[in-house]
Amino acid sequence: MSSVTADAPDSGPASxxxxxxxxxxxxxxxxxxxxxxxxxxxxxxxALADETGLVLYDHVEPDALDALVExxxxxxxxxxxxxxEYRVCVDRDGAVAEPAR
Structure with missing residues (x-):
């Protein structure tokens, strides 16, 4: 089950x-x-790690995150x-990522 929703305002700076x-x-x-x-x-x-250099386990322990939420x-x-450069919030239903400010 995956649902990707992107939100961007119609005007002003991209958020x-x-x-x-x-x-x-x-x-x-x-x-x-x-x-x-x-x-x-x-x-x-x-391709996230190869193309951006971001590796999730460099920032949070994935198994611990899964156990905590699940x-x-x-x-x-x-x-x-x-x-x-991203801010992430994970709740019991999903994960939201946005550029850090």
């Missing part, structure tokens, strides 16, 4: 964000983070962190 929903065995929170950042960077998720499905939980 783009991308949300990728996670859930199920194939769409972990950490994978949603990679998908969202790749969408903003304009690259395929599998073990609390009934609670309001949001984890925010930076990955390179």
């Amino acid at each position: 783009e964000s991308v949300r990728v929903d996670h859930g199920g065995e194939d769409w972990s929170p950490s994978r949603a983070v990679v998908e969202a950042i790749a969408a903003l960077a304009g690259v395929e998720p599998s 073990r609390r499905p009934d609670r309001d939980l949001a984890v925010s962190f930076s990955v390179g």
Whole structure:
């Protein structure tokens, strides 16, 4: 299950964000983070490290992030962190990435 949503205003400075929903065995929170950042960077998720130099585990432990988010499905939980030039927020439903300001 993946859902990518990009938001950009019609005028003014670009303030783009991308949300990728996670859930199920194939769409972990950490994978949603990679998908969202790749969408903003304009690259395929599998090429993120090669084309941008960004490696998720250099910024957060993916297994720990997945365990934290997936073990609390009934609670309001949001984890925010930076990955390179992107700001990421992961909640129980998805990951949102946007350029850092």
